Amino acid sequence: MARSVGTEGQPMDIAWPDRYSPENTSVHISNELEVAAAPAVIWSWLVRASLWPEWYPTVSKVTIDGGGNDLAARSRFTCRIFGVTLSAKVEEFVPYEHLAWSAQFEGVDAYHAWLIEQRATVCRVLTEENQRGWLARLNNLVRPSNMTYYHHLWLEALSFKAKEGPAPQPRDFK
Secondary structure, eight states: OOEETTSOOEEEEEEOOGGGGGGGOEEEEEEEEEESSSSHHHHHHHGGGGGGGHOTTEEOOOOOOOOOSSSOOOOOOEEEEETTEEEEEEEEETTTTTEEEEEEEEEEEEEEEEEEEEOOOEEEEEEEEESSSSHHHHHHOTTTTHHHHHHHHHHHHHHHHHHHHHHOOOOOOO
């Protein structure tokens, strides 16, 4: 596995499977944001995938194989994003620190990773995605800033939700 490297040469601890390493993919997106919340709170919103459609508008119809509301190690799930249904599998799951999944749909083979890093008074949240496939290359050619823009929105929405506190328990859903 290849590791992503930060701006100052420090490892970012995103473990890229060789197939999805930046040198083996045609699209690489990286966004980060400082979030004023504890890692456990941020994590609760990331893994409670059943709630993503309520706070990240490009996602709908999240279904976790076997039922449930939360992602877990090796979970498989589907969701609609940008009008297409993708199939995904959680590949990396280190509570409060790392979450990553591989995802496929026609013409796109992607790996989306999240890193939560506790700092003195905030958490640095990094999300990166690498994509392969003809549709990934075409989308990047036609709309080169599209994924960066939407990942930034996802981070901002995550920050907003985290400031409210932990994600509600399933019995508390409205």
